Amino acid sequence: MTTTAFRLEYLTNVGFCADQGGRGFMMPTAMAIRDDGRIFVVSRSNTTALNIVGIQMVTRDHEYFGQIGSYGREAGQMVWPTALALDKQRNLYLADESLHRITTYDNEGSLVSTWGTKGSGHGEFDGPSGILFDADDNLVVVDHRNHRVQKYTKDGKILSEWGSFGHGDGQFNLPWGITQDREGNLYIADWRNDRIQKFAPDGTFIAKYGTPGDGDGQFNRPSGVGVDSEGNIYVADRGNQRVQVLDSDGNFLTKLRGEATLNPWAQEYLEAQADEKAARAKFVPVFEVDTDDPSEVSARIEPYFWDPVAVVLDDEDRAYVLETCRHRFQIYERA
Amino acid sequence: MATTQTRTDPKLMAHLLRRAGFGATPAELDLALERGYEATLDDLLDPTAADVLPDDLIRRYHVDQSDLRGSPAAAAHWIYRMATTDSPLREKMCLFWHRVFATGATKLIQARVVTSQIDMFREHGMGSFRDLLVQLSRDPAMLMWLDNQDNHKDSINENYGREILELFSMGVGNYTEDDIKECARAFTGWRVVNPDYMSIKMRNNTARPYGYISWQFEYDDEDHDHGEKTLLGETGDFNGEDAVDIICKQQATAEFIARHLYHFFVADELPVPQWPHMPPRDPAAIEVMTKAYFESGYSIKEMLRATFTSDFFKSEASRFARIKSPAEMVVGTMRLAGGLEIPSGDTYAAASACANMGQALMAPPSVEGWQGGSEWINTGTYVERVNFVGKILNDPDRPGVRAVIDRIGRTAKGSALSPEKLVGACLEVLGPLDLLDSTHRNLVDYATKFGEVSFSDEVLSPRADEAVVALIQLIVSTQEYQMA
Numbered sequence: 001m002t003t004t005a006f007r008l009e010y011l012t013n014v015g016f017c018a019d020q021g022g023r024g025f026m027m028p029t030a031m032a033i034r035d036d037g038r039i040f041v042v043s044r045s046n047t048t049a050l051n052i053v054g055i056q057m058v059t060r061d062h063e064y065f066g067q068i069g070s071y072g073r074e075a076g077q078m079v080w081p082t083a084l085a086l087d088k089q090r091n092l093y094l095a096d097e098s099l100h101r102i103t104t105y106d107n108e109g110s111l112v113s114t115w116g117t118k119g120s121g122h123g124e125f126d127g128p129s130g131i132l133f134d135a136d137d138n139l140v141v142v143d144h145r146n147h148r149v150q151k152y153t154k155d156g157k158i159l160s161e162w163g164s165f166g167h168g169d170g171q172f173n174l175p176w177g178i179t180q181d182r183e184g185n186l187y188i189a190d191w192r193n194d195r196i197q198k199f200a201p202d203g204t205f206i207a208k209y210g211t212p213g214d215g216d217g218q219f220n221r222p223s224g225v226g227v228d229s230e231g232n233i234y235v236a237d238r239g240n241q242r243v244q245v246l247d248s249d250g251n252f253l254t255k256l257r258g259e260a261t262l263n264p265w266a267q268e269y270l271e272a273q274a275d276e277k278a279a280r281a282k283f284v285p286v287f288e289v290d291t292d293d294p295s296e297v298s299a300r301i302e303p304y305f306w307d308p309v310a311v312v313l314d315d316e317d318r319a320y321v322l323e324t325c326r327h328r329f330q331i332y333e334r335a
Numbered sequence: 336m337a338t339t340q341t342r343t344d345p346k347l348m349a350h351l352l353r354r355a356g357f358g359a360t361p362a363e364l365d366l367a368l369e370r371g372y373e374a375t376l377d378d379l380l381d382p383t384a385a386d387v388l389p390d391d392l393i394r395r396y397h398v399d400q401s402d403l404r405g406s407p408a409a410a411a412h413w414i415y416r417m418a419t420t421d422s423p424l425r426e427k428m429c430l431f432w433h434r435v436f437a438t439g440a441t442k443l444i445q446a447r448v449v450t451s452q453i454d455m456f457r458e459h460g461m462g463s464f465r466d467l468l469v470q471l472s473r474d475p476a477m478l479m480w481l482d483n484q485d486n487h488k489d490s491i492n493e494n495y496g497r498e499i500l501e502l503f504s505m506g507v508g509n510y511t512e513d514d515i516k517e518c519a520r521a522f523t524g525w526r527v528v529n530p531d532y533m534s535i536k537m538r539n540n541t542a543r544p545y546g547y548i549s550w551q552f553e554y555d556d557e558d559h560d561h562g563e564k565t566l567l568g569e570t571g572d573f574n575g576e577d578a579v580d581i582i583c584k585q586q587a588t589a590e591f592i593a594r595h596l597y598h599f600f601v602a603d604e605l606p607v608p609q610w611p612h613m614p615p616r617d618p619a620a621i622e623v624m625t626k627a628y629f630e631s632g633y634s635i636k637e638m639l640r641a642t643f644t645s646d647f648f649k650s651e652a653s654r655f656a657r658i659k660s661p662a663e664m665v666v667g668t669m670r671l672a673g674g675l676e677i678p679s680g681d682t683y684a685a686a687s688a689c690a691n692m693g694q695a696l697m698a699p700p701s702v703e704g705w706q707g708g709s710e711w712i713n714t715g716t717y718v719e720r721v722n723f724v725g726k727i728l729n730d731p732d733r734p735g736v737r738a739v740i741d742r743i744g745r746t747a748k749g750s751a752l753s754p755e756k757l758v759g760a761c762l763e764v765l766g767p768l769d770l771l772d773s774t775h776r777n778l779v780d781y782a783t784k785f786g787e788v789s790f791s792d793e794v795l796s797p798r799a800d801e802a803v804v805a806l807i808q809l810i811v812s813t814q815e816y817q818m819a
Contacts, residue, residue, distance in 0.1 A: 017543045027398045046399035047407050047683060080396070097396075176395075192391070221391050239391060266544035276539060279532040287528055290551060295394075295401065299447060299549035300528075306546070307394070307401055325402045326545045 015328020123158035224310035356423030382422030409446030437704035475550035524559030661692035673735030744790030
């Protein structure tokens with residue numbers, strides 16, 4: 001019997017540093033893929049480019065469709081966007097960890113509703129950080145500073161909650177991203193516990209994966225998690241500036257450091273900048289670095305992931321790795 | 336025979352903690368008095384506390400402080416570090432070197448490399464000046480700031496060669512134009528990786544297509560001029576490190592660094608351009624510091640120790656004799672106010688306030704840094720100072736403000752405080768501060784509107800809160816609070 005090694009191949013990347021607005025992203029923190037291939041990416045930006053805060057719409061074929069939402073506290077606006085999710089009617093949901101609320105846009109991008117109250121009581125939020133729709137089309141919210149998970153109806157009626165602060169099974173320390181497998185089991189990036197936890201759809205603890213560290217199968221502040229059709233678990237191991245893949249039992253399969261090339265948007269930009277293009281011909285993107293700090297390594301080596309915050313799988317098991325500080329996502333597929 | 340330890344004068348200790356740090360909270364001052372002057376100074380000079388910042392939290396919430404490309408984020412990040420550190424002298428030395436080796440993010444299009452330069456100051460800023468100067472010469476931000484990527488063996492660029500002599504070590508009048516050229520030749524081949532692409536991106540002021548790329552030092556031996564050079568009277572095939580060795584031996588270097596340290600830690604000196612023509616304010620002090628420099632093998636720490644143990648530093652005349660820089664003012668106030676568990680919008684507001692007061696961190700006005708002294712204060716910046724401090728210290732529920740109120744309450748020992756005593760108690764915990772008689776009288780007059788203030792029960796305490804916060808607001812707007 002032969003076994004085939006698990007391997008991922010780089011396909012392309014989509015993104016561009018949209019520091020003046022327009023096509024691209026600015027410090028994106030979350031993404032969601034709609035069944036028609038439209039991809040929503042939310043940009044958090046920085047204090048000097050608040051006009052770029054919003055949800056940009058693209059496809060993996062480098063089409064760009066503009067932006068939904070803007071920076072601010074009014075309904076439909078956002079301050080610290082953290083997560084995106086789509087319901088079965090193709091409405092788009094946004095979590096905001098500064099405003100402690102969920103905002104819903106319809107499939108045209110128009111505001112439908114906004115709800116949420118800051119607090120630690122039943123049905124209240126303190127920093128919603130990860131969201132998804134379960135098989136029943138209920139919204140599951142990672143309420144991160146309350147160290148718990150909550151389940152709501154789409155219009156914000158609380159159904160259930162579980163979790164508390166700690167490092168025991170089913171406990172959390174500032175959890176972040178969430179995903180589900182085909183059976184509806186939930187996987188949560190238990191960020192400050194440096195692990196992934198798996199739960200049944202009703203919140204019953206099933207398993208935990210990972211310990212603190214930078215070895216294979218270890219994590220440093222994992223922020224996002226995705227699961228493919230076979231149940232393999234993809235982890236945005238943000239503090240280690242890499243993505244790791246575990247099998248459905250949590251065994252280490254592979255890791256990625258990133259290998260982005262110039263995408264068509266970047267190439268078009270260089271075509272218009274003769275001097276940069278000429279210098280780029282001699283540019284050596286990957287070189288030996290003299291630092292051990294993974295974030296600084298990422299800052300120096302452009303093809304590498306820099307703050308890989310989320311991994312999202314599409315329905316063909318392609319993995320999309322969103323990088324906050326490189327304003328792009330890299331796409332990988334099974335070899 | 337038992338030895339008796341003399342308790343350090345609280346005013347002297349407060350003076351040390353203002354100059355070698357950012358001032359002390361009442362609790363910190365107590366702790367230092369418990370330790371004594373020498374032990375406190377040892378703690379400051381040899382910080383054992385790890386330099387801990389909750390970087391994971393910072394990067395999670397403030398994603399722009401993960402990237403650190405923009406000046407607002409980088410300055411806020413540094414202010415957070417200064418406002419929370421347990422090793423204040425180490426941070427103070429970062430500020431000191433940032434002033435002397437002034438490097439600005441504006442030209443570089445990125446503040447991250449300036450942050451890395453500050454990190455380097457944190458590591459080497461109190462060590463050997465020789466090591467520091469070598470690190471500075473290979474610092475990517477400095478190399479690009481002073482165009483050393485254009486300094487080639489067959490066509491030198493003199494910028495770095497000039498500034499290392501003029502601004503970073505010896506000062507004008509102690510070397511020749513030929514020395515500048517020879518020094519530049521010694522630094523040929525010192526550059527960053529991918530110099531052409533990085534230069535063009537810097538010139539075009541662009542982070543596109545994928546965000547900025549941080550720089551790394553690279554030495555290109557093929558581009559280094561291996562010919563014979565004569566620098567400051569010595570001849571040989573010098574490389575950059577040899578040049579630094581020669582520079583560090585010079586009496587002028589020791590005196591120049593001593594004068595800078597004196598200006599920063601003891602009393603305002605003349606502007607640097609006047610130094611070649613005017614003697615130091617206190618030549619004997621410079622001599623003490625210079626001696627420490629040579630005797631210790633160029634140790635900055637030993638120059639500082641010599642300073643802080645000297646009579647010229649401890650003398651009453653030197654207390655409150657310097658105007659606080661905006662960074663000292665802002666950080667000292669934030670440390671007093673407390674309540675910074677994770678960096679909040681407060682650190683961004685503080686960075687912006689610093690800039691409005693004339694000290695935009697990581698964006699010095701020129702290679703000569705900030706002169707400081709009386710230049711810090713004009714009508715506009717004074718208003719900015721008073722407004723900032725007033726805003727930070729106006730909330731009785733901020734932990735530091737609450738600690739001040741509670742402390743005054745404890746000193747009252749259950750009795751009500753007269754206006755005179757209340758003002759005295761406030762001045763004690765905020766300094767101790769000595770005010771001009773007229774200012775003091777005005778404060779007491781103001782305090783009479785609160786009558787006798789009692790801290791002893793729930794009904795009267797809110798009134799006490801109000802009175803103390805109001806008095807703090809007035810005290811921090813005095814001229815005396817602006818002085819270190």
